[in-house]
Structure formats: structure tokens, C-alpha cells
Amino acid sequence: MASLKELRARIGSVKSTRKITSAMKMVAAAKLRRAEARAAAARPYADAMRRMLAEVGRSVAGEGGQPALLTGTGQDKVHLLVPMSSDRGLAGAFNSNINRTTRNLVLRLQAEGKTVKILPVGRKTYDFLSRDFADLIIGHRHLSGSKEIPFSSATELGEQITSLLEKGEFDVCTLVYNQFRNVMTQTPTEMQLVPLALPENDNAENSDVASYEFEPDEGTMLSSLLPRNLQVQLYATMLETAAGENGARMTAMDNATRNAGKAIDRLTLTYNRTRQTNITNELIEIISGAQAV
Amino acid sequence: MSIKVKIVSPEKVLFAHDADMVVMPGSEGDIAAMPEHAPLMLTLRGGVVDVYEGDVVMHRFFVAGGFADIAPTHCTILADRALKVEDLSVDDAEARLAALEKSYEEADKMNVPALDILMDKIQSARAEIEAGQSAVPAMSI
Numbered sequence: 001m002a003s004l005k006e007l008r009a010r011i012g013s014v015k016s017t018r019k020i021t022s023a024m025k026m027v028a029a030a031k032l033r034r035a036e037a038r039a040a041a042a043r044p045y046a047d048a049m050r051r052m053l054a055e056v057g058r059s060v061a062g063e064g065g066q067p068a069l070l071t072g073t074g075q076d077k078v079h080l081l082v083p084m085s086s087d088r089g090l091a092g093a094f095n096s097n098i099n100r101t102t103r104n105l106v107l108r109l110q111a112e113g114k115t116v117k118i119l120p121v122g123r124k125t126y127d128f129l130s131r132d133f134a135d136l137i138i139g140h141r142h143l144s145g146s147k148e149i150p151f152s153s154a155t156e157l158g159e160q161i162t163s164l165l166e167k168g169e170f171d172v173c174t175l176v177y178n179q180f181r182n183v184m185t186q187t188p189t190e191m192q193l194v195p196l197a198l199p200e201n202d203n204a205e206n207s208d209v210a211s212y213e214f215e216p217d218e219g220t221m222l223s224s225l226l227p228r229n230l231q232v233q234l235y236a237t238m239l240e241t242a243a244g245e246n247g248a249r250m251t252a253m254d255n256a257t258r259n260a261g262k263a264i265d266r267l268t269l270t271y272n273r274t275r276q277t278n279i280t281n282e283l284i285e286i287i288s289g290a291q292a293v
Numbered sequence: 294m295s296i297k298v299k300i301v302s303p304e305k306v307l308f309a310h311d312a313d314m315v316v317m318p319g320s321e322g323d324i325a326a327m328p329e330h331a332p333l334m335l336t337l338r339g340g341v342v343d344v345y346e347g348d349v350v351m352h353r354f355f356v357a358g359g360f361a362d363i364a365p366t367h368c369t370i371l372a373d374r375a376l377k378v379e380d381l382s383v384d385d386a387e388a389r390l391a392a393l394e395k396s397y398e399e400a401d402k403m404n405v406p407a408l409d410i411l412m413d414k415i416q417s418a419r420a421e422i423e424a425g426q427s428a429v430p431a432m433s434i
Contacts, residue, residue, distance in 0.1 A: 041305040048301060048369050052334060052362055151303040215321055215335040224336055225360065228373075235303055 004278070007271040011264060018260035024090070025253035032183065032246035038148070039180075039239040046232050053225055057198035059211065060218045069162065069226040072195030073171045078115045080138075080170035081105060082161070082193070084177040084237055085125035086245035087142055092252035094178060094186060094245055095124040101188040102176050106133060117170060121157065122241070138169075149238050151231075158231035165194060177237045178244045184251055186244040191237070193230060294328045297367040298344055300354055302375045308352060314345040315368050317361055318420070326361075326368040333363045339417025341378060341424045342370060353378040355424045357417045381425035390418040 002010075060066065083102040085095045102118070102125065109116050118136045120126040126140040141157060143149060164170060173194040178186040214221045298315050300308040315326045318340025324333075337359045344352040356372035393415045400408055 038304070042303060044299070044306050045301045045303050045371060048299075048362065048371055049360075052360060052371070055334065055362075154303075212332040212334050215319060215324075215333060221334060221336060221360075228360075232303060 002270075002274075004271065004274055007267060007274060011267045011271065014260050014263050014267065018257055018264065021253045021256040021260060025250055025257060028246045028250040028253060032243060032250055035239065035243035035246055039236070039243050042236060042239055046236050049225070049229055049232050053229055054198065055212050056214065056218055056222050056225060059214070060222055063219075065219075067223045067226055068165055069194055069230065070196050070198070070222070073165075073168065075171045076114070078117065078170045078172070079109050080117045080119060080161070080164065080173040080194075082119050082121060082157075082173065082175045083125045083129070084175065084241050085120070085122035086241060087123040088245075089124060090252065091245050091249040092255075094248035095122075095128075097186070097188045098125055098176060098178060099128040101190070102129065103132065105174070105176065105190065106136070119160070121238075138164075143238060143241070149235075149242055151235055154231045154235035154238055157234050158227060161193070161230065162227050170194075175234075175237060177241055178248075180240045180244040180247065183247040186248055191233075193233065196226070196229070296326060296328050296330075296365075298326075299367070299369045300342065300356070300372060300375055301369065302372050307372070307375050308344070308354065310344070310352075312344045312346055312351070315370075316343040316345070317370060318342070318356070319361070324361075324363075326363045329365050330363050330368075332365070335361050335363070337361055337370070337372070338413065339420040341420070353424075355381055355421055357421065358413065378424055378427075381421060383422055383425035386418050386421040386425060390415065390422065393418055 057070075081102060083098050085098045089095060106116050106118070116133075116136055117138050118129055118133060119138055120129050120140045121143065123142050126137075126142075130137055130140075139160070141153075143153065161173060165173070172192065175191045175193050177189060177191065179189040180186055295311040295313050296315070298308065298310055298312045299306065313327070317324055317326065318338050320336040320338045323340075324335060337356055339357045340355070342354045342356055343350045344354070354372075355376050355378050356370065357374040359370060359372040359375075361371070362369040393411060397408070397411045397415060400411060402408065
């Protein structure tokens with residue numbers, strides 16, 4: 001049985017751990033709110049972009065000579081994976097889900113005889129993948145650790161992917177990210193970026209409007225819309241990752257705080273019992289000493 | 294009769310309001326969106342978007358390229374980067390222009406698509422400086 005002094009020290013340290021985890025939970029909750037607001041603010045642009053792309057796509061459908069971003073290279077040999085994680089840990093299974101999904105995907109593609117290249121985004125997934133697949137990694141980026149994710153970070157990543165495609169470095173590009181379902185749940189999701197599946201125009205009121213004219217022509221329009229669309233998609237997933245990270249951290253820290261509370265209760269009980277036993281023992285000693293005299 | 298105008302940057306909706314006319318810098322010339330305009334999509338160059346209510350320019354925004362979606366009842370401008378003209382910083386834009394001109398000098402003159410992109414950026418920076426200077430109140434000139 002541990003001594004009273006040891007127990008007191010244990011209780012003290014668990015209490016300060018609980019303070020830290022509950023503070024981290026509060027911080028994550030505040031950051032989550034901001035991240036969600038930013039994700040919501042970015043949605044109108046993405047929606048409008050999707051509408052325009054659907055409209056342009058409809059009018060060029062069936063024509064040849066379309067950009068590689070839309071049609072791919074016509075091959076399926078080299079796969080580029082872009083796993084996206086957060087830069088910091090202590091967020092439950094948030095990052096390890098991404099890592100596991102990516103690793104399974106790499107192994108599956110390799111078993112099918114494809115060449116795999118990896119471009120990790122976020123420190124956590126880079127650290128993990130560089131242990132197992134160091135030779136497959138062709139570069140990496142961190143999300144800016146700052147409060148706000150600037151659109152330029154998505155622009156740079158998008159330009160990098162586009163130029164890799166132009167150089168013929170890959171045929172298919174897949175993004176692995178955590179889809180933000182709600183604060184509790186983030187699902188690791190694979191999303192194919194190249195070749196792109198053109199969005200359907202689901203806007204019913206639009207379909208009976210006379211068809212659009214384009215200036216410049218549809219082809220030029222499409223080739224300038226596609227890279228921008230890629231960047232917008234990347235930006236949206238970055239924002240989603242930021243929101244998901246904080247959601248996952250909030251949940252994890254909430255659990256940790258609760259567990260710490262339970263541990264404190266348990267330790268306090270042991271502490272009191274030990275104290276009582278000690279007193280009883282001392283009393284017995286005194287009484288039996290007195291009787292012996 | 295008015296149209297719903299929306300100016301959106303990737304980060305947020307900058308402006309959403311009804312207006313009577315919007316003049317925007319199309320890549321092949323300025324275009325005005327008015328009610329009952331035929332559906333049109335266009336790419337934008339760097340320049341100033343003027344939002345008219347009646348005959349008066351109520352709002353002026355600088356956009357650094359982008360796309361616009363014009364329809365009979367609405368007009369949506371997707372800007373790569375958008376600012377109110379009052380908030381433009383001429384010094385920033387000049388610094389950026391200098392950097393761009395330098396990289397244009399150093400760029401590979403055979404790589405035409407890359408040069409085109411740089412040229413567009415330079416044009417946009419020049420337009421930004423011009424717009425920024427025009428926004429300075431008349432007294433201080």
C-alpha cells in the first residue's frame with residue numbers, strides 16, 4: 001500500500017492534469033466555433049464555383065481536347081495521395097485515422113501494381129508516413145499553425161498539384177481527409193481530385209433559363225476555372241480539417257477531464273481509507289500498550 | 294427593377310445587396326450587368342467593380358481577377374481577392390508590382406503560359422495601384 005505522502009502527490013498531479021485538459025477543452029471549443037464560422041463563410045464561393053463549373057461542363061460535354069485536370073491523363077498507373085492531417089496531436093484518433101486510412105490505401109494500390117506517390121499535408125501525417133514510406137514522399141506541407149488558414153496556402157498546394165500533373169508525374173490524385181460530420185464524429189474520407197467528376201447542376205430553377213454565353217469561349221473558361229476549383233476544394237478541406245481537429249480535441253479533452261475526475265475520486269477514497277487504517281493502527285498500539293502496563 | 298449583386302472572395306461574402314447596375318472589368322473589356330441581361334459567364338481581369346444605385350456609384354471594390362456569373366436577376370462575382378477601394382494600400386501593391394516585374398525579367402521567355410500568368414498578375418497589380426490612387430481624397434492630391 002502506498003504511503004499517505006505518495007497518495008497526496010498522486011492526487012495533486014492528477015488534479016493539475018485535469019486543469020490542463022479542461023483548459024484545452026475550452027480553448028478547442030472556442031477555436032471550433034471560429035473554425036466553423038470560417039468554413040461557413042467560405043461556402044458561398046464554393047457553391048457558386050460549383051454552379052459555374054457545372055454550367056460550363058454541360059456546354060463542353062462531349063468535346064475533345066479537354067484539360068487534364070478534368071479528364072486525367074487517360075491512364076491509371078501512378079497515384080498521388082494527399083493525406084491531410086492537423087499539425088498538432090492530442091486530438092483523439094483524428095490523425096491516426098488519417099494515417100491508417102492512407103497506409104491501407106497505399107498498400108492496396110501497391111498490391112494492385114500501381115506506383116504510389118505521397119504529398120502529405122500537416123505535420124502529423126508527414127511524421128507518420130515518413131517512417132514507413134519515406135521513399136514515396138515527394139514533398140510535404142504544413143498547415144500554417146496560425147489561427148487563420150489563408151486562402152494562399154490552398155493556392156500554393158493547388159498550383160503544386162497542377163504543375164505535377166502537367167509534368168506527367170501522376171495520373172490520379174486522391175485526397176484523404178477527415179470529413180466533418182459533427183463535433184463528435186469525423187470520418188476519414190477519400191476524395192478523387194484528378195480526374196475530376198464534374199458536378200451535376202442540381203439547381204432546378206437554373207435549368208430552364210436560356211443557356212449561358214461565355215466570354216472568353218467555353219474551353220478557355222474551363223481551363224481557368226478548373227485550377228481555381230481545385231484550390232477551392234483544397235481550401236474547403238483545409239477548413240474542414242481545422243474544424244474537425246478542434247472538434248476531435250474537444251471531445252478527447254472532455255473524456256480526459258472526466259477520467260481524471262474519476263481517478264481523483266478513486267485516489268481520494270484510497271487516501272482516506274489508508275488514513276483511517278493508520279489511525280486505527282495507532283489507536284490499537286496505544287491501547288494495547290496501556291493494557292500491558 | 295434591380296439585380297441581386299454578390300461579390301464573393303474565397304474566404305467570405307464581401308458584399309450582397311440589390312443594385313441597378315454593376316460595371317465590372319471583364320478580361321475582354323468592361324461589362325455592365327443590368328436587369329434582364331442575357332445569361333453570361335466571363336473571366337475578370339484585375340480592376341474596379343462599380344456598383345450603381347440609380348445613377349450613382351454607391352460601392353467600389355477592387356478585384357484581382359476572377360469570374361462573374363451574370364443572369365437576368367442576379368450577378369455573382371467570384372473574386373480571387375477583393376477589397377473595398379478605400380482599403381487598398383498603394384505601397385503594398387507597388388512592392389508587389391516591383392517583385393512581379395523582377396520575376397518577369399528573370400522568367401524563361403520561352404515558357405509562354407507562365408509569362409501570360411505573370412503578365413496578368415502585373416496588370417492586376419498596376420490596376421490596384423491606379424485604383425488605390427484614385428481613391429485618395431481629392432484634397433490631399
